[in-house]
Amino acid sequence: MGIAVSGCEICYTGRSKKAGVSMADYKERLRDVLKEKAVIFGEVTLSSGEKSNYYIDxxxxxxxxxxxxLIGEVLSDMLEDADAVGGLTLGADPIATAVAVKSYEKGKPVEAFIVRKGQKAHGMMKRIEGPIEPGSNVIIVDDVITKGGSILEAIEAAEAEGHHVIKxxxxxxxxxxxxxxxxxxxxxxxxxxxxxxxxxSAG
Structure with a gap:
């Protein structure tokens, strides 16, 4: 099922095509995987405190x-001149890692970083973890946006340490x-x- 790379063929649920699958194909498959696995119906309380009749896990x-x-493949094509990619733990962590791995494979490596929800109280007492150089150009990632709080918190933390947020x-x-x-x-x-x-539906 899904996209499987074997030799010079890429297969979709039993069908195959020549290597050279487009980014649109990867994105379409990612959408399908999200629909199949991440959408959960039922009343939940969101991180914003609001109630909803569905949850995107x-x-x-x-x-x-x-x-x-798929995430690594798609997002690694959106990096512009970034030196590093990361965001607020926990939602951003696997996204940043997937992008870093794929960027290395493509020969244009970017580092991954994690923004803690609070400054570490021991050891190096860091808010941001990872091999990120001072003054880096960074991209903030997240899984789901509701009110934007997680992304804004990560942006604030990155800028507080002197990094430039590209997007x-x-x-x-x-x-x-x-x-x-x-x-x-x-x-x-x-x-x-x-x-x-x-x-x-939104809501």
Whole structure:
């Protein structure tokens, strides 16, 4: 199932095509995997505190073998001049790692970093973990945007340590004002999908 690379063929659910699959193909498959594995219906409380009748559990995809491969493939094509990619733990961690691995494979390596939810109280007492050089150009990543709080917190932490935030990228926008809030603060934001793309209504 999904995309399997074997020799010079790439197979989709039993069908094959010549190597040279497009980025649009990878993105389409990632959307399908998110629809199949990440969308959960039922009343939940979101990180923003709001109630919703569905939940987007992206960790079922970001920690999935095929999902991580697809995320790395798609996002590593969106890096511009970034030196590093990361975001607020926990949602951003597997995304940043997948992108770093794929960027190395493509010969244009970027580092991954993790933004803690609070400064470490022992050891090196870091807020940001990873092999990131001072003054780096960074991209902030996250799995889902609701009100934008996680991305803004990661941006604030990165800028506080002297890094330049090129943009933010999220996998799924719940279309609940988060993207507007981030852009209104002057930051560039790109999202791969909206909830509508995954077949669910905003709310």
């Amino acid at each position: 992206c960790r079922k995809v970001t920690l999935d073998a095929e999902g991580a491969f 933010a990228i999220c996998l799924v926008d719940r279309q609940q004002d988060g993207s507007d809030i981030i852009r209104d603060k002057g930051y560039k934001l790109e999202m791969l999908f909206t909830t509508a793309d995954l077949g669910v």
